[in-house]
Amino acid sequence: MTMTRTAATFAPPVMEARRWLDGVEFAVDRPLINVSQAAPVDPPPLALRQAMAEFAVEQDSAHLYGPVLGNDDLRSELAAQISAHYAAEVSANQIAITSGCNQAFSAVISAITDQGDEVILPTPWYFNHKMWLDMAGVKTVDLPTDDDLLPDPERARALITEKTRAISLVTPNNPGGVEYPADLVRRFFDLARETGLRLLVDETYRDFDSRSGAPHDLFQQSGWDDTFVHLYSFSKAYRLTGHRVGAISTSPALLAEIEKFLDTVAICPGQIGQFAALWGMRNLTQWVAGERDEILDRRAAIAEGMPRLEDKGWRLLGLGAYFAYLEHPFGIASDELARRLVPEAGILLLPGTMFMPEGDSAGKRQVRVAFANLDRAGIAQLFDRLQGLSF
Known part of the structure; x- marks a missing residue:
């Protein structure tokens, strides 16, 4: 068998x-x-839990399907906050809300790869990324890091073949914890753009980066969304792990393909989780x-x-x-x-x-x-x- x-x-x-x-x-x-x-x-903090409870009781929409790519108000708010944090211009139509950041990664991989394609992952890798690539029939090409746990773009270049579709980074890193320097992330972006690949950057732990301000300048690059795919999670910042709310930022054209995956897997992100993420962004900055x-x-x-x-x-x-x-x-x-x-x-x-x-x-x-x-x-x-x- x-x-x-x-x-x-x-x-x-x-x-x-x-x-x-x-x-x-x-x-x-x-x-x-x-x-x-x-x-x-x-x-989550009590004020957020109370707001979620009121939403669940008072709003019928809390229990209904919503847009596959997420609610417009949450997409707009996240676009505005990304724009502010990264000193860039990001629009709501470049944002999709997902049922957690793992689903965001899975959706992107499904949209950009075919069976037998390859994706480069620095090691040590985040195991759920490796698991999804295996289940999707995509070959994981490991990019060993040195004692500093930072990947080398030139070592990545040597691994690129005609089957390579993306390089995927996690910063601050899981499992290593290291924060990738801005110039290193930019070098990977330049490599991906030069070679026609997608660069996935998972910033699930962005809210706990020790650096103030933008950790990189990728959103500022002209036509960034043709190359760069940004992944984010609301779970850690607002303690919403059980509500599964993540996000993708990339081109509207790629999001149209991603929408097909999301529609068949979860149809839409949960309404209470989306409400909580939006309420958190508007009320819990401090x-x-x-x-x-x-x-x-x-x-x-x-x-x-x-x-x-x-x-x-x-x-x-x-x-x-x-x-x-x-x-x-x-x-x-x-x-x-x-x-x-x-x-x-x-x-x-x-x-x-x-x-x-x-x-x-x-x-x-x-x-x-x-x-x-x-x-x-x-x-x-x-x-x-x-x-x-x-x-």
Whole structure:
């Protein structure tokens, strides 16, 4: 029997990691430290929840289909905010709202590729991007990064073939945390434009970038939407993970193709989630700024604590947004290490093998820590436990 593409795709890593908890009991004075998933665990702020509840009760439209590409008011507001943030001119007809940023990526890939085509992903990659490419029958061409976790445009150029359709970047990066410098992102844009490719830039964690102002100038380039496809998520900024609201910014012509995918998968984004995203953009600017400050403080706590781990042979490869990406000092592979950390240290994290091509030796030495849900005390406790490890 022929194996389907879905059957050949690896299982969802976060769900796999959760299964490592089955049957494990944690002492009251040594609870589990879960740094496996990059998602807020707290609900949206109360004012937003109240507004969502009123909308659900008072507006019949909250429970009906809407436009496939999203509601006009949300598309217009996002276009205005992108224009302001990036000092550019973006129009509502260049915006589509999606059921989360993963769907945004899937929709774009479906619109620009055919079976057997190729997309270049820097490694370590975001595993859901790799999973979708596998299920779509698109070959993932891995672009190894160096110790700084930054991809090299010239190394990417050497990987381009007649089958290549896109290069996909994530900044601030998942899993590495690193923020791609503006000039590096621009060099990838120039490469994509020169070679006739699409450049996908997933900025799910943009709201937690340590830099102020625009992180790149791609929206300012003439005819940007012929090359550049911008992906965004409202989930992290407004704690709307369960409501699945993401966005795509690109050319109206490409959005017309993307609309076909969206119409057959979800028909339209959920109304309550779209309302929440719009309300958040209009009312929670200062609140989001406070959330960003807190994340940056937790990032600082990781940096301040690293000398303790470096003394034990650990190395920090990347840090930013929600993530710290580390090289461990032990003589066992990271997938085995991650499983053993659950019962032996009360830590749930993801091994680098989940973000690398199968057999890549670098992934066996790396782990990802999603620290956004730990305060400074929790980070200190995590470091205490890591510091005391011996394998």
